[in-house]
Amino acid sequence: MKDIEVVTPDNKNLLFRGAAEGVAVMMYSPTLEFVGYDMRTGQKLWQGPSEIELTGNPFGYYISSTSYKAYAASIAYGKLFTTGYTGHVIAYDLYTGKVLWVYSAPTNMTKFPYYPMFFGCIADGKIYIGTHEHSADTPLFKGHKIRCLAAETGKEIWSMYGWGVPQSFAVADGILVYLNLYDSQIYAVGKGPSATTVSVQNDVVPKGSTILLKGSVADQSKGTRAGVNVAKGTPAVSDEYMGKWMEYLYMQKPLPSEVKGVEVKLYAKYPDGSIQYIGSAVTDPYNDGLYALAWVPPTEGTYTITAVFSGSESYWPSQGATVIHVTSAPEPAPTPASPEQVQNVQSLIEAYGPQVTAITILVVVAIILSIANLYIHLKKK
Numbered sequence: 001m002k003d004i005e006v007v008t009p010d011n012k013n014l015l016f017r018g019a020a021e022g023v024a025v026m027m028y029s030p031t032l033e034f035v036g037y038d039m040r041t042g043q044k045l046w047q048g049p050s051e052i053e054l055t056g057n058p059f060g061y062y063i064s065s066t067s068y069k070a071y072a073a074s075i076a077y078g079k080l081f082t083t084g085y086t087g088h089v090i091a092y093d094l095y096t097g098k099v100l101w102v103y104s105a106p107t108n109m110t111k112f113p114y115y116p117m118f119f120g121c122i123a124d125g126k127i128y129i130g131t132h133e134h135s136a137d138t139p140l141f142k143g144h145k146i147r148c149l150a151a152e153t154g155k156e157i158w159s160m161y162g163w164g165v166p167q168s169f170a171v172a173d174g175i176l177v178y179l180n181l182y183d184s185q186i187y188a189v190g191k192g193p194s195a196t197t198v199s200v201q202n203d204v205v206p207k208g209s210t211i212l213l214k215g216s217v218a219d220q221s222k223g224t225r226a227g228v229n230v231a232k233g234t235p236a237v238s239d240e241y242m243g244k245w246m247e248y249l250y251m252q253k254p255l256p257s258e259v260k261g262v263e264v265k266l267y268a269k270y271p272d273g274s275i276q277y278i279g280s281a282v283t284d285p286y287n288d289g290l291y292a293l294a295w296v297p298p299t300e301g302t303y304t305i306t307a308v309f310s311g312s313e314s315y316w317p318s319q320g321a322t323v324i325h326v327t328s329a330p331e332p333a334p335t336p337a338s339p340e341q342v343q344n345v346q347s348l349i350e351a352y353g354p355q356v357t358a359i360t361i362l363v364v365v366a367i368i369l370s371i372a373n374l375y376i377h378l379k380k381k
Contacts, residue, residue: 002042020075029064046097060086071118071166087114101154120169130164160243192221194315198307235289271301
């Protein structure tokens with residue numbers, strides 16, 4: 001057993017912040033210096049830098065005097081994560097105190113340079129962050145976001161507008177839920193179902209024809225706003241633009257000026273039963289999530305075309321199929337005469353014109369005489 005002094009000669013207070021994985025974590029106030037102790041022996045393991053100095057934000061001090069300090073430190077994956085009114089998330093090695101990474105949320109303003117952040121929950125290697133104030137003024141300060149960070153690197157995985165009350169966060173079955181005080185709605189964030197289609201204009205074509213394979217990939221989520229399903233049937237978009245796209249669908253934000261679709265891979269089942277990869281296309285979210293790919297079937301017979309969307313971090317996979325039939329190629333049409341051939345024929349006609357005319361007259365006379373002789377012969381009878 002070892003006693004730990006909680007008040008220093010220079011009037012700093014040592015506050016308990018949490019304990020897990022064999023380490024008890026304390027914090028000096030007002031400097032926000034975190035200290036790690038061995039839970040079994042009480043031995044001091046490390047002492048971190050002042051977060052006030054590290055972040056350059058003196059507002060961080062106020063975390064010491066608010067009940068929201070319960071949402072400003074958390075231990076997971078062998079790390080200590082801290083946040084609060086500093087507007088930064090700082091990750092320490094739980095056993096050495098080494099600062100591993102720092103994430104900040106700047107406001108780009110002068111008086112309040114950073115958005116306050118608080119931990120909602122940590123799960124699946126991700127840190128979910130909301131915000132709040134001791135006595136928040138209304139209208140609420142604009143610009144706060146729900147943030148998802150990778151616990152290992154501190155990289156932002158996604159973010160979107162929202163005043164997420166930290167004690168409202170929960171994760172279960174791969175779904176994050178929280179209360180957004182900007183609109184007093186409960187949000188559920190996770191993978192949604194998708195639907196993929198594929199079709200052709202003409203499903204029976206002669207061999208050698210080019211066919212245009214086209215279709216779409218659409219969101220099938222049941223998300224509603226004011227009782228109206230605003231997500232089902234909307235184009236699927238790539239993960240990197242999902243935050244902006246959800247703000248557009250659910251929060252009356254403008255249509256993003258840049259957004260990308262998802263990749264669709266197309267396969268053909270040939271008449272002999274083999275499966276061949278045709279190619280890929282990317283959907284266009286600005287045009288109903290459509291995609292298109294031109295292809296020439298190589299042989300006669302019936303083909304089954306399958307379009308596959310492999311899914312993403314935002315959507316579950318889906319696929320669609322259609323059938324085409326390729327008939328034998330039509331007989332080639334006669335080749336029209338070239339200008340040179342036409343000119344040659346005309347030259348021959350001009351050269352032999354008189355002879356052709358004389359021969360034609362003789363033939364006509366011979367036919368007349370034959371008819372006359374036949375008439376005389378019949379009359380004598």
